[in-house]
Amino acid sequence: MTQSFSGGCACGSIRYVCIGNPIAMLNCHCRDCQQSSGAPFASGVVVRVDETEVSGSPGTYSVRGSRGGSTTRSFCTQCGTPLFTRGELVPELMSIRFASLDDQAGFRPMVDIWTSSAQPWVQLSGDIPHYPQSPQHE
Template identity: 45%
Template sequence: MSGQTGGCLCGEIRYAFEGEPAATMVCHCTHCQKQSGSAFSTIIGAPEGQVEITGDPARYRDSGESGRSVERQFCNTCGSPLFTRAEVSPQMLWIKAGTLDDTTQFTPSAHIWTRSKQCWVETGDIPAFDTNPG
C-alpha cells in the first residue's frame, strides 16, 4: 500500500503519503458513525511526517468515546471527512480510507470500538476490540 494519494470529493484538498501505513482499521465508535454518516469509519494510520497535504482542511475538535481529544479535519467546500488527529496517538495522522484515489489496496487489520458497532455489522476473521487496543 506504499505511495498512496487521495483527496476530497471536490478536489480542493489533496494528500500523498509514502511508506507503509502503521495501521489499517475499521472504527465503530459512535463519533466516527456520526462523523462519517455511516456504520463505521475505515482509517489508515500514517506517521505524521510521511503525509503531505495540499489545501487547508477545516477542523472540528471534540472528545472521542474514550474521553480524549480528537480533531476531525474535512473539506470546508464539499464536506468530505479526510483526516483525524487523536490525543491517544499524537504522532499519527488517521486518513479516511474512502478518500484514497485507489481503494483496492486497503485491507483492515482490526476492528476497534466494536462495543458500539451496529448490530448487523460482521467483523469476520479480522481481530476485533471492544475499545482501542493498547
C-alpha cells in the same frame, strides 16, 4: 497497500500524499466515527503525520476522546469529504479516511475497533481481531 499513496476530497480542494507504509488499516465502530462518516463505521489507514503532505486547508472539528484527549477530525469545507483523524494522545499518528484514497483496491482492514458500539446488524469479519474499545498504543 504499497508505500506512497495519495488521495483527496471529492471537489479536489484538498489533496494529500503519504510516502510511508501504513501502520495499520482499520474499521472503527465508535459513535463519533458513525456520526462523522454517516455510516455504521469508518475505515481508515493509520500513518505517520511526518510522512504525509497535505495541500489545501481542511476544516477541523474536535471532540473529547474516551481516554480524555482531544480527537480532531479534518474535512473539506467545500464538499464535506471526511479526510483525517488525529488524536492528542498519539500526536505522531493520524488516520486517513478510506473514502478519500485515490486507489482503494489495496485497502485491507487489519482490525475492528470500538466493536462495543457496533450496530447489531453489522457482520464483523472472523478473519481479523476485534476490540471492544481501542487497543492501547505502545
